[in-house]
Amino acid sequence: MHGIELIKQTFHLKEVPRIPWVPFVGCHAGSLLGLTATEYLTSADHIVNGVSKAVELYKPDGIPVAFDLQIEAEALGCRLSWADDNPPAVVSHPLAEGVDIDKLKIPCSCKARIPVVMEAARQLRSRYPDLALYGLVTGPFTLALHLMGTDIFMKMFDDPDHVHKVMRFATDLAIFMSGNYIEAGCDVIAMVDPMTSQIDPASFETFVTPYATEIFSFIRETGALSSFFVCGNAKQNIEVMCKCRPDNISIDENIPLGYVRDIALAHNISFGGNIKLTVSLLMGSEDDSRRDALECMDTGGKKGFILAPGCDLPMATPPENIIAVTELVHDEMLQGKLRASEAPVHEVEKIDLSNHWSDKQVVIDIITLDSSSCAPCQYMVNAVERAAKPFGNKVIFKEHRIKEKEGVQMMISLGVQNLPTIVIDGNIEFISQIPPVINIESKIQEYINARSL
């Protein structure tokens, strides 16, 4: 059975002979060609060559054209900060800088990098008839964040009408981009909305549900398949995500796969994920990657499950680790052998934190995947930065990226289980959800008062 058929059957909850495998190859493909993320993500030819290389190495059943949640924001005038080893980050938020929402228009398909990704999609479509091609569109809530910055969390309380207006626009844009990808020949439209993991189910139902439902309904009416990608700890929102009626939901390692499986299948929705991006694929060994993938496969099963990494593969992920997963997917015997063997136990060395705390300062640790490549992480770090500013040197904050060993050690040492998380003086205060800046400020004030700083 071809990859596209496996994926279609899985989306339709039919039992399949083999679990389909969709490596989320974004700018990682640039590293396969020896290019920087910037070079890679700005050229249709590079994207086509990079994805082709990934197809050759990783033998996927489906693959994204590109994984870059800044394409729409850039076309709307958000400034980007480009990096060599990450997709670009949005660094200006037009609606927070005086641009009127009524002045924003759906851009032309010729604007910024929209034609680059669409051209890549068309070429890949012609080149790979048997592969499920994923077109990734920025989810409306994440786009709203790009447009408004972290003001959105406050505005959800203060000025909900304004947030709805921005969501309306972001939804129209997501539908426009979905249509463009479908016209380019994509089979699956993945609406990637990681920022929705940062809000509670009630806010989700108010500010996301009506819009996401409309986007999935549009995709369904074209006959294409849809997926709702989220990352971060969206555990509380899995149920409401399913109610938006996508064909599939895809999650990262922050949420137990079994939990997602039960809720998704109860809603007749397929699901996917959640190989650990950093601990297994980026920093682990081939064996770690295989074992993690096998655990996902055994939990997911052959009905309704798509094996995938939790999110966009970090650029520096060793190809051997992804190839190890590929071999496992295609080799049932290897799966059996691995099941029967015992996994080596890895003990992460904890960090001695005795010198980490200060008598004169409140210490804030933010545990992230990497604020330069993960939107929720970026906006959480932004929020802390803004909240800490008025307190001057009474507060010190530091980001710990679990893309690095130190970050993983810090995460374990502080007892943090989800990303991103804000820890103040060793106490876990905000898990995954980005609070309004004012709430972080008052929390910091409590610490300052308690310690009479």
Added chain:
Amino acid sequence: MPDHYKSDFFLITGFLGSGKTTFLRYILNTIGEKYRIAIIQNEFAPTGVDGKELKHTGKKFTLVEINNGSVFCVCQLSNFISTMEKLLEKYTPEMVFLEASGLSDPINILELLQYGNLQKKLNLRHIYAIADASNFFRSVNMPERIRHQLMIADTIILNKTDLCKEGTGKTEAEIRKLNPFADIIKTTYCEAILNGILEKRETSHTPAERFTGSKSAGRPDINTCVLRTHDKISEKNLYAFINELVPDSIRIKGFVNLSDGRTMAVQTVFEHVEYKEIEKYSGPIEIIVFSNNLTVKDVYGEFKKKISGTFTF
């Protein structure tokens, strides 16, 4: 660069379905062996349907597509200039034909060719506008841009005259009102007599010069939608699918892979529908639909309905 190194430049305009690609095919078949020819095809939608059609002539020529917007519009200006400069440098064509989108507004063609180094490298030889005699009054009632195509032409090829039962007198009179300067050639299947024109060196383009300084209109209100898929459809369901779209379409064109392995070229202009079986086509199904109201949702939704088996003919 001395003048004789300039490439000759020809603009071909005309409303959707008037016969621009057919005209180019005729040119390639007539003089394709004699000159080094480069063709630029420009479309608002991202599709290579016209290019694929030309490649089926089997003639040697260089083809460049500029999609996602009209070359006459500011948004594609830099793309057009750099594409053109690269094309001229790499292939040194003797003749360059620009096939404009049927929805484009070429009113500023003379200015367009002044940008960058283009004026040193290109010699505008002739502007053709092709008009579909059988649908003339329907198309001139479209937005102003469509009339601009006729107003700037050196020669207007009044095509499909065989389909005009009542003669072309009224049409010609209307054309004269829009452009009293152009030569009018009446043809069927765009088989215009080229010899005279292609060899003639124009020194002025009176019709276009009347509009120096005018700005090209932007994106048209007409929807374009591309269906691109590796799915296949039965011949019967293809007919049913196209019939479903025709009442709401101005133009449909493209290639469709049938379930039995054959490939069908589809062409519609308003309610006129043509199918032709073609050989050696290797791409996915690709058709473009121009209409006032059909969207991606309608076209894909209808197609999926026809291939999913829920439809019975």
